[in-house]
Amino acid sequence: xxxxxxxxxxxxxxxxxxxxxxxxxxxxxxxxxxxxxxxxxxxxxxxxxxxxxxxxxxxxxxxxxxxxxxxxxxxxxxxxxxxxxxxxxxxxxxxxxxxxxxxxxxxxxxxxxxxxxxxxxxxxxxxxxxxxxxxxxxxxxxxxxxxxxxxxxxxxxxxxxxxxxxxxxxxxxxxxxxxxxxxxxxxxxxxxxxxxxxxxxxxxxxxxxxxxxxxxxxxxxxxxxxxxxxxxxxxxxxxxxxxxxxxxxxxxxxxxxxxxxxxxxxxxxxxxxxxxxxxxxxxxxxxxxxxxxxxxxxxxxxxxxxxxxxxxxxxxxxxxxxxxxxxxxxxxxxxxxxxxxxxxxxxxxxxxxxxxxxxxxxxxxxxxxxxxxxxxxxxxxxxxxxxxxxxxxxxxxxxxxxxxxxxxxxxxxxxxxxxxxxxxxxxxxxxxxxxxx
Amino acid sequence: xxxxxxxxxxxxxxxxxxxxxxxxxxxxxxxxxxxxxxxxxxxxxxxxxxxxxxxxxxxxxxxxxxxxxxxxxxxxxxxxxxxxxxxxxxxxxxxxxxxxxxxxxxxxxxxxxxxxxxxxxxxxxxxxxxxxxxxxxxxxxx
Numbered sequence: 222x223x224x225x226x227x228x229x230x231x232x233x234x235x236x237x238x239x240x241x242x243x244x245x246x247x248x249x250x251x252x253x254x255x256x257x258x259x260x261x262x263x264x265x266x267x268x269x270x271x272x273x274x275x276x277x278x279x280x281x282x283x284x285x286x287x288x289x290x291x292x293x294x295x296x297x298x299x300x301x302x303x304x305x306x307x308x309x310x311x312x313x314x315x316x317x318x319x320x321x322x323x324x325x326x327x328x329x330x331x332x333x334x335x336x337x338x339x340x341x342x343x344x345x346x347x348x349x350x351x352x353x354x355x356x357x358x359x360x361x362x363x364x365x366x367x368x369x370x371x372x373x374x375x376x377x378x379x380x381x382x383x384x385x386x387x388x389x390x391x392x393x394x395x396x397x398x399x400x401x402x403x404x405x406x407x408x409x410x411x412x413x414x415x416x417x418x419x420x421x422x423x424x425x426x427x428x429x430x431x432x433x434x435x436x437x438x439x440x441x442x443x444x445x446x447x448x449x450x451x452x453x454x455x456x457x458x459x460x461x462x463x464x465x466x467x468x469x470x471x472x473x474x475x476x477x478x479x480x481x482x483x484x485x486x487x488x489x490x491x492x493x494x495x496x497x498x499x500x501x502x503x504x505x506x507x508x509x510x511x512x513x514x515x516x517x518x519x520x521x522x523x524x525x526x527x528x529x530x531x532x533x534x535x536x537x538x539x540x541x542x543x544x545x546x547x548x549x550x551x552x553x554x555x556x557x558x559x560x561x562x563x564x565x566x567x568x569x570x571x572x573x574x575x576x577x578x579x580x581x582x583x584x585x586x587x588x589x590x591x592x593x594x595x596x597x598x599x600x601x602x603x604x605x606x607x608x609x610x611x612x613x614x615x616x617x618x619x620x621x622x623x624x625x626x627x628x629x630x631x632x633x634x635x636x637x638x639x640x641x642x643x644x645x646x647x648x649x650x651x652x653x654x655x656x657x658x
Numbered sequence: 659x660x661x662x663x664x665x666x667x668x669x670x671x672x673x674x675x676x677x678x679x680x681x682x683x684x685x686x687x688x689x690x691x692x693x694x695x696x697x698x699x700x701x702x703x704x705x706x707x708x709x710x711x712x713x714x715x716x717x718x719x720x721x722x723x724x725x726x727x728x729x730x731x732x733x734x735x736x737x738x739x740x741x742x743x744x745x746x747x748x749x750x751x752x753x754x755x756x757x758x759x760x761x762x763x764x765x766x767x768x769x770x771x772x773x774x775x776x777x778x779x780x781x782x783x784x785x786x787x788x789x790x791x792x793x794x795x796x797x798x799x800x
Contacts, residue, residue, distance in 0.1 A: 373695035374702075504699065505681055505706040506772065573692035578727040581691040582663045613690075 225425045228282045228417035228437075229267045233257050235279035240601035242271035242280060247493045248370065252614070253604035263571045266366035267418040268493045268518045269527030282417030282528050285436035287443065290325050293409030293435070295401050297393045298326040299386065302333040302465075302473035303415040303523035304440055305543060306536030310452050312543050314470075318462040320450035324443060326411070328397065329462055333469030335389030337551045339382055340468060340481035342560050346380065347484055347512060353378045355488070355503060355511035358478060360384050362422035363518035364496060365566055372500045373568035378514075381562045383429060385472065386412055386419065390433035392554045411436045413443070415526025416519065428562040439528040466549040474537045475522035476515070484513035492520040574616070588612045596627045663691075663725040669709055669736075671718035674764075681706040684723055691725065693798065700796050701730055704776040708734045708792060711769045714759045715739070716790065732777075732794040740786040748774065 238256035250264035251271060258271075258279070271280040290296045298321045305314050318329045339360070346352050357378045359365060368375050390410045397408045412419060412434045420437040421427075471477030475491040488511055490499045496516045502508055519525035524540065525533035574588075575581040588609070595608035603624040605611035614620035623629045665687065667680040681702050688698045705721065712719045716738025724731040741747050750771045755764060770792075774780050779795035 374699040376695075501682055501685075502678070504685070504702050505678055506703040507678075507706070568695060570689075570692065572686075572689050574690050576692060578691055578693070579661055582661070582725065582727075585663060585687065585691060 225262075226421065227260070227262060227265055227267055228284060228420035228424075229260065229265060229269060229272060230281060230283050231258055231260060232279045232281060235277045237277055237279070239276070241274045241276060243601050243604070243606050244599075245270050245274050246606065247497055248367070249606045249610055251606070252619070253601075263569070264370065266363050266370065266518075267416075267421040268363040268367075269417045270493060272417065272527040282420060282439060284414065284417070284420040284439050284442075284528075285411070287325060287438065289411070289436045290409060294403050294407040295327045295397055296325065296409040296411060297328045297330050297397055298324075298438075299330050299332055299389055299393055299410055299412045299434065301386070301413055301415055301419075301440075301523060302331070302336065302470045302540070303526060303529060303536065304413050305470065306473060306524050306539040307440060307444060307529060307531045308448060308451050309531070310448070312539055313459070314463040314465075314543060315459050315461055316451055316454055317447075319458060319460045320447050320454060321413075322460070323450040324446055328393075328400070330389055330393035330396070330410075331463065331465040331469070332385050332389045332412075333465035333472065334552055335385035335387075335392065335469075335554070336472040336478070337466055337469035337481075338388060338554050339385050339560070340472075340478065341551075342382060343380055343482050343513075346382075347482060352380060355508050355514045356380050356484075357503075357514045358516055359428070359562075360472075360478060360515075361418070361517050362427060363416070363418040363493065364516045365427065366418070366421075367493070367496065367518075368500070369566050370569050370571050371497070372504060373570075374504050375500060376566050376568065378503070379566060381428075381565065382560050383562060384422075385469075387429055387433060388554065388558055388560055391558050394433060395555050395557075409435045411438050413438050413440060415440050415523045415529045417527060418518065428564055428566065430563040440526070441528050441530050444530045464550070464552050466551045467544045467547040468549050469551070470540060470544055470547060473523050473540050475517055477522070478517075479513060479515035482513050486511050487513040487515065489515040489517075491517045491522050491525070493518045574613075584616045587616045591615055591622070594628070595625055598627075600626075602626045661726065663687075665723040665725070667721045667723075669712045669718045669721060672713060673718075674713060677710050677713050678706055680709055680721055688725070688730075693730075697730070697796060697798050700776040701732070704773045704794050704796065705732060707769045707772045707776075708732070708794070710764055712736045712738070714755055714764055719789065726798075728798050729778075730796045730798070732792075732796070734792045734794075735789065736791075737789045740788060741782070741784045741790055742786065744782055744784065 236257045238253050243251045248264045250261045252259050321329050359380050393410050394408055414437045423432040423434045423437050426432050468481040476489040479487040479489040490496050521533040521537055524536035574584040591612035592609050597608050599607040603611045605614050685702050716736030719736035722733040746752050748770050777794040778797045781793040784790040
């Protein structure tokens with residue numbers, strides 16, 4: 222199966238080979254081999270859970286740097302609303318946007334604007350009755366990847382709209398061309414990202430033919446410089462750059478997007494393991510009366526992204542305070558922007574054991590037999606996330622039975638017994654020889 | 659070569675917290691065996707409805723699943739009161755669930771109708787006071 226570029230990567234030098242990420246990974250995409258973690262690329266959905274949990278900071282979200290700005294004549298920072306909650310000294314969106322200009326950007330564009338446009342379109346689609354119930358949001362790229370490998374039955378439920386980031390990038394380029402007169406390729410559009418999954422999305426061109434985003438800058442990489450700029454900003458340097466409205470900014474936190482759809486019955490679920498549980502229920506037909514499901518892979522929504530710096534609860538409360546007095550004004554996008562996906566999500570059946578069902582069944586039986594012999598402690602010492610996963614790995618040919626330390630101990634004791642027995646036989650023989658003399 | 663795979667599950671009486679567990683396990687198995695999402699969805703919904711029925715109406719029981727490359731057979735045998743009027747029980751919206759069960763959000767009268775809807779063959783044998791056996795077949799079409 223073809224694999225794709227991943228933002229989430231491992232720094233081998235820092236990895237201690239412990240089991241934190243192994244056990245938390247929602248798609249069982251990590252194994253520990255030879256004392257180091259290994260990411261199974263075809264299974265990884267770039268949710269960033271491992272980045273968050275690693276005590277040694279061995280997992281990181283690879284993206285782009287500000288050096289890329291020099292490749293373009295005019296650079297626009299595409300700002301995720303989660304960015305607004307990252308600064309302890311200010312709750313003024315205009316201060317934050319103005320500070321981005323200090324970092325070398327020529328202009329800013331708020332993704333919150335795109336969020337408002339997508340909310341409006343989703344509202345229309347929900348009203349039209351064209352969507353399969355419950356309609357599932359397509360905003361979180363980690364969730365889209367999750368659906369593609371684990372929940373193929375839910376693919377028809379996903380609202381086939383591009384993400385706010387993607388349409389905002391398109392609109393930002395249009396506006397920049399109008400303002401500057403530069404060619405499209407002379408304009409750089411950089412997404413200021415709370416998560417690794419967005420970087421993967423942009424490089425992998427998922428659901429779009431080619432992403433309009435030229436680079437992805439992790440929030441955490443620019444936070445120090447930003448804070449410096451925010452803290453020393455003089456009153457006269459604060460430009461009136463904010464044009465987005467309340468409902469768009471609230472997309473930064475769990476519940477904001479669902480609220481903005483006006484759906485009668487909606488669910489906002491956050492954190493990837495919670496999402497898996499809810500999706501299982503949707504698959505079983507338990508949620509057929511729900512109109513809309515917002516699903517964000519990070520705890521608390523995008524403010525909880527693995528590439529953010531501020532505590533997600535604090536960021537959430539800041540965003541809510543900012544929004545209290547914010548009007549819900551909006552600025553329309555160009556009619557020429559196509560809000561629908563260029564390409565649908567395709568099921569990637571990575572979990573199956575064999576293309577022949579009968580052989581797969583045979584393998585399944587072997588897994589069952591192996592599993593029954595394991596201690597079922599799910600300790601992770603073997604390098605697989607659970608005893609069942611080890612049994613699967615063995616049958617797939619990636620691991621061996623003695624990777625289980627309990628099995629190894631059994632084998633060693635058996636060997637020791639055999640050796641003792643052999644040794645005693647040998648003594649008999651030696652004794653016999655001496656007797657013969 | 660294995661041409662059938664058999665799974666058996668015990669369903670406990672009144673244990674709502676575990677309802678859906680067997681459906682989830684079977685989904686995982688079928689996915690690993692490479693069955694198509696459409697087949698998996700039918701099995702998941704039919705089994706979930708059956709499991710809930712056994713929990714709310716029938717004091718629990720056992721579910722046997724037989725997986726063949728061309729079909730999936732689900733046999734749900736419960737220890738419940740039996741069904742007095744199968745025809746009525748098959749009507750959408752008909753339910754004998756008490757108010758306690760309804761308060762929990764179950765008992766909408768869609769259990770058997772949904773099992774029929776999501777299976778290709780359905781066979782019910784029931785005996786008052788002894789229990790009910792529902793046999794479902796889901797065909798795997800290429």
